Amino acid sequence: MGQIEWAMWANEQALASGLILITGGIVATAGQFTxxxxxxxxxxxxVFICLLEYPRGKRKKGSTMERCGQKYMTKVVxxxxxxxxxxxxxxxxxxGLSVPAGFLLATILGTACLAISSGIYLLAATxxxxxxxxxxxxxxxxxxxxxxKQPPSNPPPRPPAEARKKLSEEEEVATGVSSGPQExxxxxxDEVV
Amino acid sequence: MGNWVVNHWLSVLVLATWLGLxxxxxxxxxLLYEKADKYYYTRxxxxxxxxxxxxxARCLNFNSMLILxxxxxxxxxxxxxxxxxxxxxxxxxxxxxxxFHKLVAYMIxxxxxxxxxxxxxxxERYSSSRQATNGSLASVLSxxxxxxxxxxxxxxxxSPNMTVTYVTFTSIPGLTGVIITIALVLMVTSATEFIRxxxxxxxxxxxxxxxxxxxxxGIHGIGGIVRGQTEESIKENHPHRxxxxxxxxxxxxxxxxxxxxxxxxxxxxxxxxxxVVLYIFERILRFYRSQQQVVITxxxxxxxxxxxxxxxxxxxxxxxxxxxxxxxxxxxxxEWHPFTLTSGPEEDFFSIHIRAVGDWTENLLRTxxxxxxxxxxxxxxxxxxxxxxxxxxxxxxxLVGAGIGVTPFASILKSIWYKFQHADHSLKTxxxxxxxxxxxKATDILTGLKHKTFFGRPMWDNEFCTIATTHxxxxxxxxLCGPQALAKSLRKCCHQYSSLDPRxxxxxxxxxxx
Numbered sequence: 001m002g003q004i005e006w007a008m009w010a011n012e013q014a015l016a017s018g019l020i021l022i023t024g025g026i027v028a029t030a031g032q033f034t035x036x037x038x039x040x041x042x043x044x045x046x047v048f049i050c051l052l053e054y055p056r057g058k059r060k061k062g063s064t065m066e067r068c069g070q071k072y073m074t075k076v077v078x079x080x081x082x083x084x085x086x087x088x089x090x091x092x093x094x095x096g097l098s099v100p101a102g103f104l105l106a107t108i109l110g111t112a113c114l115a116i117s118s119g120i121y122l123l124a125a126t127x128x129x130x131x132x133x134x135x136x137x138x139x140x141x142x143x144x145x146x147x148x149k150q151p152p153s154n155p156p157p158r159p160p161a162e163a164r165k166k167l168s169e170e171e172e173v174a175t176g177v178s179s180g181p182q183e184x185x186x187x188x189x190d191e192v193v
Numbered sequence: 194m195g196n197w198v199v200n201h202w203l204s205v206l207v208l209a210t211w212l213g214l215x216x217x218x219x220x221x222x223x224l225l226y227e228k229a230d231k232y233y234y235t236r237x238x239x240x241x242x243x244x245x246x247x248x249x250a251r252c253l254n255f256n257s258m259l260i261l262x263x264x265x266x267x268x269x270x271x272x273x274x275x276x277x278x279x280x281x282x283x284x285x286x287x288x289x290x291x292x293f294h295k296l297v298a299y300m301i302x303x304x305x306x307x308x309x310x311x312x313x314x315x316x317e318r319y320s321s322s323r324q325a326t327n328g329s330l331a332s333v334l335s336x337x338x339x340x341x342x343x344x345x346x347x348x349x350x351x352s353p354n355m356t357v358t359y360v361t362f363t364s365i366p367g368l369t370g371v372i373i374t375i376a377l378v379l380m381v382t383s384a385t386e387f388i389r390x391x392x393x394x395x396x397x398x399x400x401x402x403x404x405x406x407x408x409x410x411g412i413h414g415i416g417g418i419v420r421g422q423t424e425e426s427i428k429e430n431h432p433h434r435x436x437x438x439x440x441x442x443x444x445x446x447x448x449x450x451x452x453x454x455x456x457x458x459x460x461x462x463x464x465x466x467x468x469v470v471l472y473i474f475e476r477i478l479r480f481y482r483s484q485q486q487v488v489i490t491x492x493x494x495x496x497x498x499x500x501x502x503x504x505x506x507x508x509x510x511x512x513x514x515x516x517x518x519x520x521x522x523x524x525x526x527x528e529w530h531p532f533t534l535t536s537g538p539e540e541d542f543f544s545i546h547i548r549a550v551g552d553w554t555e556n557l558l559r560t561x562x563x564x565x566x567x568x569x570x571x572x573x574x575x576x577x578x579x580x581x582x583x584x585x586x587x588x589x590x591x592l593v594g595a596g597i598g599v600t601p602f603a604s605i606l607k608s609i610w611y612k613f614q615h616a617d618h619s620l621k622t623x624x625x626x627x628x629x630x631x632x633x634k635a636t637d638i639l640t641g642l643k644h645k646t647f648f649g650r651p652m653w654d655n656e657f658c659t660i661a662t663t664h665x666x667x668x669x670x671x672x673l674c675g676p677q678a679l680a681k682s683l684r685k686c687c688h689q690y691s692s693l694d695p696r697x698x699x700x701x702x703x704x705x706x707x
Contacts, residue, residue, distance in 0.1 A: 003552045004392050012382040020378070027310050033317045056387075065387055105357045106313045109371065113378050 005059060007087055007129045010120035014053045014094060017117050021046030021101055021110030028106035038104035045097045046110065052077060052084070057131040066134055074133045085132075087125035094118035204289060208296070211259075215300065218255055223248035231421040233432035234347060234452055238322045238331045239315050246311035247419065249304040254464040256304065257410055260297045261468040263290035265475040266577050267482075298381070305377060312370075316350075316357040324353045330439045337451060345426075345453035349418050365416045373409035376402040393551060397528060407469055410461050417456015426453040479529075483520060483572035490542050492561055492568070498549040499597070500558050501535070503542045506573055511538050513584070513604045517545065517575030524556045524569075533600040534576060537607030539615075543576075548597045585609070587670030587701075591660065593683060595675030602674065653682055657690040661698045669700045 021042045028039025055074040058064050077084045084090075098114035101107035226232050226244035235243055263269070269290060322331040335348035350360055361367030382388075383399035422432075435442070435449035442451045491503035511534055518529040530553060536544040549555045560569050584590050584605050592602040660669060671687055673680055687700035 003555075004395055006395075008392060009383055009388055009395050012385055012388060013379070016378055016382050023306070023310075024313075027313055031314060031317060033313075034320070059391065062391070103358075105316065105361055108358065109309070109374055109378075112371070112375050116375070116379070 003061070005124070005129055006120050006127065007057060007124035007131065008059070010087075010090075010117050010124055011053050011056060013113065013117040013120060014049060014090075017094075017098075017110055017113035018046045018049035018053060020113055021049065021107055024101070024104075024107035024110050028104055031106075033104070033106060035104055038100060039106060042101045042104070042107040042110060045101065049094070049097065049114070052090075056134065058134045064134055070134075071136055077131075078133045085130050087121045087129055087131065090131075091118045091121040091125055094121065207293075211296075215252055215255065218251050219248045222251040229421075230427060230432055233436065234330075234334050234422060234454075235420060237436070238334060238348065239318050242311045242314035242318065243419075246308055246315060249307040249311065252304045253301060253308060253410075254461050256297050256301045257407070257461070258464040258468050260294060260301065261465075261472045263294040263297075265471055266290070267475055267478050267574075268471060270577055298384075302377065302381060305374060309370075309374065316360065319348050319350045320355075320357050323348055323350045323355075328440070330436065333439050333442075334452075337454075345423075345455075347420050347452075347454045364418065366413055366418050369409040369413045373406045373413065376406045376409070380406070391551070393530070394525075394528065394553070407465060410465060412459065414457065414459030414461050417458070419457045420454040421457075423453050423455045426450075479518075479574050482574050485573075487571050487573050489568050489571060491544075494558075494562065495546070498558060500547045500549075500561055501544055502547070502561075502571070503536070503544040504571065504573065505542050509543060509573075509576075511536075511543055511576045513538060513608045514601050515576035515578040517543075517573050517577070519545065519547075520572040520574075521553075521557055521560070521569055522572065523560065524553060528553055529574065530554075531577075533604070535600045535603040535607075537604055537611050539608060539611035546597065546600050546603070584670065584672060585612075588667045589660065589664050589669040591656075591669060591671045593671065593673045593675060593679070595679055598674035600674075602672070653686045657686045657700070661690050661692075661700075665698050666696065667698055669698060671700055671702045673703070 023046075025039040025042030025044075025046060027033075028036045029043065033039065051073060054067060055070040055077050056064060056067055082089070094114050095118040098111040098118065101114075102111040223244045226247045227236070227241060232243065319335070322329075322335045325332040325335075335350075337346055337348075349364065350357070361371065379402055380400055383396050389396045422430075429450040430442070430452045432452075435452075438447070438449055441447045442449050485506060485508075488505045489502055490505055491501075493501040493503075495501060514533070516531050516533045518531050520526075520529045532545040532547060534543055535546050536542060547554055547557060549558045584592070592605065594600070594602045671683055673683055684702050687702040690698070691700045692698050
């Protein structure tokens with residue numbers, strides 16, 4: 001379990017909880033249920049949570065798939081500095097936001113899901129995880145053809161650069177191609193099709 | 194387009210049947226609860242929300258029944274084996290079990306949402322009619338409580354002070370409903386592609402809350418909250434006759450007696466019993482198969498953190514392109530991970546190449562690197578999957594594998610090589626062409642075949658052009674095991690370089706999810 005970043009799952013759970021809160025809130029408000037104003041609160045809280053949780057944080061190792069269009073919200077969330085970086089803050093925030101929605105049946109599912117998300121964030125925080133924004137890289141990727149500037153002339157494994165220079169001088173004389181270290185079990189004829 | 198239809202007609206048929214059944218069940222249940230006399234009085238309080246809740250419940254039962262079946266991989270293998278006379282397309286369909294499982298899951302989520310929203314309205318209406326003092330039919334019906342002959346109430350909210358939340362959490366349907374919905378949400382959030390690919394253990398362990406889901410679903414209907422008029426009561430008080438005169442029901446000389454109601458028995462268990470039993474049997478079978486001894490004959494550490502394991506197991510027979518599930522009890526008792534077989538069926542061992550990408554695989558590599566004298570025990574389940582026989586049916590086959598995605602093709606290439614050796618006449622492939630393999634450290638050997646390495650990404654246009662000119666009259670099968678972006682470019686190239694004349698070169702694109 002060493003590499004699990006709990007915050008990533010907490011993020012998915014919180015996003016789902018936000019949507020559930022919004023749905024429950026809309027049902028309660030549109031249906032004019034008793035105490036429907038909790039429903040109105042729920043919609044607002046749900047929207048806030050969705051906006052907060054939409055930008056995915058950067059993984060510790062490896063590349064992270066961004067959510068579509070998340071860079072705008074990333075800028076906003078980044079502004080809050082330690083309040084958005086720290087997962088203890090998020091855990092407490094989500095727990096606090098979930099409480100009022102618990103008074104209405106239509107939104108109580110949102111409360112439960114958000115409380116679970118808060119718990120997972122707490123776990124993430126105790127393991128020292130942090131929210132790091134995904135910075136967009138500059139988009140100058142050269143064309144594929146252009147990356148092949150000077151392909152090596154002999155197949156791998158190749159000796160280091162200095163030895164290679166010496167070898168290339170010698171190779172101008174002798175044209176033997178190195179067969180490489182792999183031992184083919186049975187000779188294979190090299191037909192280029 | 195024609196190519197697509199030929200390849201996918203069975204999938205379309207299966208999906209259309211499934212959707213059609215969903216629609217039929219929904220509409221049938223909806224009309225029953227919306228029109229039947231039995232529920233006239235219930236509808237008086239609840240309106241259409243009753244029908245919406247019951248219709249979505251029936252679809253939930255149907256889909257919960259279906260969702261376990263694609264996960265019984267041993268059963269599917271058995272079906273695939275007995276269908277050896279069946280066409281390849283039927284067997285291929287069984288390979289899409291995961292896709293079907295996800296579709297059914299989405300449908301369950303949709304119907305759960307409908308069901309919950311409808312019941313929220315139902316409870317709210319029960320609550321307001323209990324509290325109503327205007328003497329309407331709804332309030333009269335609500336005040337029907339435990340009469341002389343036992344329970345014949347309609348409204349589950351017994352007193353005006355009871356809140357809907359209280360009723361929810363103190364009734365079996367309400368409580369189980371909340372619990373299984375939370376289980377469903379947890380399963381869905383931990384099963385998103387991002388979590389599954391990067392933190393597989395979170396997905397694998399959390400997904401086991403389906404046990405809670407099924408137990409909860411089975412007992413969800415106990416309590417008989419959905420109530421309809423009893424048969425005898427309809428004779429005494431037919432809604433069409435008596436509904437108008439509800440104020441006089443309690444009069445002695447009235448023709449209409451107060452209506453009596455009965456609840457439904459639970460019916461979910463009838464839908465889910467068989468699949469649950471099948472699945473339990475499947476898990477027992479997996480356990481039994483895993484207990485059979487696996488002998489590791491060779492361990493090779495390749496560069497790029499790839500481990501090759503060559504193994505033997507009694508009674509194991511494979512075909513190209515199949516995969517196995519592997520468990521290493523010393524790392525984790527419960528985790529099973531799938532790996533494509535990289536050996537050919539003609540070899541006297543079977544092998545897998547494992548790349549270290551996460552917790553389990555890193556641990557596995559580390560355990561084998563340390564070379565403790567008893568080699569760690571490995572359990573194997575499988576093989577599963579349809580054989581990639583299609584490759585052998587093309588005169589010219591172009592196999593594209595990205596990164597560790599070359600593993601299925603390793604198996605195929607080895608098999609082709611063995612078939613050459615044994616002059617197997619069923620092999621249409623004439624020659625094995627060059628393989629452009631792209632690794633970060635280029636000396637990786639999977640097959641021991643001599644190859645040329647090219648740097649940078651292959652320029653697909655060049656590759657396709659070359660093949661089209663060297664095989665102007667052939668049918669070329671293009672097979673990919675790799676990322677979606679690559680699939681798009683290859684598909685485009687296939688369309689572009691296929692000649693309009695059907696006698697000339699044609700490229701057929703096959704994307705396999707290994």
